[in-house]
Amino acid sequence: MNRSWAGLGGYRDAEARRFQRQALPIILAGERQVATLTASYLEQLYREVDSRARRVSLDLDGVTGEALRGVAPEDVYERPFVEVRTALSKGDSLDAAVARGAHRLETITKTDLQLARTHTVRAVADDMPRFEYTVRVLQGEYDCALCMIASTQRYHKKDLAPIHPGCDCLVKTVAADYDPGQIVDEERLERIHDLVEESLGTFDRGGRAIDYRKIIIAREHGEIGPVLGFRGQRFTGPDDIHLPT
Structure with missing residues (x-):
């Protein structure tokens, strides 16, 4: 190509x-x-x-x-x-x-x-x-922080797996008789907490893992469906991306 x-x-x-x-x-x-x-x-x-x-x-x-x-x-x-x-x-x-x-x-x-x-x-x-949930599986040597956080969560199968442009993650299905819970890899999530704090200096270590829903959310994109992004971002154009303060 x-x-x-x-x-x-x-x-x-x-x-x-x-x-x-x-x-x-x-x-x-x-x-x-x-x-x-x-x-x-x-x-x-x-x-x-x-x-x-x-x-x-x-x-x-x-x-x-x-x-x-x-x-x-x-x-x-x-x-x-x-x-x-x-x-x-x-x-x-x-x-x-x-x-x-x-x-x-x-x-x-x-x-x-x-x-x-x-x-x-x-x-x-x-x-x-008999498949009720899906779990994101990371691929490749490098993965963005958004996908890494999402890979620690489980999703209901009715929800289209949130993506961002260029995402290469795979999806693993989970049987309905075994709900792994909202957090499937708390250790990895805690490591990501540390990296976010080191990089942005904005992480509240007093928060629990489930509070990451306040940082990472699924947005509806007019064409490609749910897209992962930080709360506070606006995707009107490459010059208009705003990280949370």
């Missing part, structure tokens, strides 16, 4: 249409593969708790493409080109503007793949009555 982006030679409307013709089928295929693998994974887990479970039926069109955001993919993947033109209008060099567009493209692509995963979890889990 990066090679296709870098090799466009221009970032006007004509190049955007050409890029979409080439890239969107590949992106959609990736989303469908993620959805299929996620459904198979959940089916395998469910058979461990219910050997009589029937095979999962998944409408791939309902968990990929336009279904993810309620916005046509052509419009979504126009945004990296808008990013380039906006950067140029602000005086950035062409190389810097193209790099900004590439970053926007990467974030959008990763987010869509993650949305395919979380939408599939919600769709498939609806047909799995």
Whole structure:
């Protein structure tokens, strides 16, 4: 994808249409593969708790493409080109503007793949009555503090797993007859408390773990659903992000 982006030679409307013709089928295929693998994974887990479970039926069109955001993919993947033109209008060099567009493209692509995963979890889990809860599973060498905090909590399956753009976390399902409780890893949560205090100097050590709901919340995003963020942030644009004081 990066090679296709870098090799466009221009970032006007004509190049955007050409890029979409080439890239969107590949992106959609990736989303469908993620959805299929996620459904198979959940089916395998469910058979461990219910050997009589029937095979999962998944409408791939309902968990990929336009279904993810309620916005046509052509419009979504126009945004990296808008990013380039906006950067140029602000005086950035062409190389810097193209790099900004590439970053926007990467974030959008990763987010869509993650949305395919979380939408599939919600769709498939609806047909799995013995699964009641989900737990976030961290991936990769580095994870943001928001995901790390969320990974210490359990969620009801009816709630679409909150994400942030570029999130790569997986979801583990938990049987209804075993509620792990709101906090599933208090030791990790306490370590995160320490790091937050060291970094921001705002943590109230007298608070209990459940009070982290006052710091991290799930926001409704118009397209991608619940998004993790700190209370007090406003996501009107990259220049308008405000951390709590």
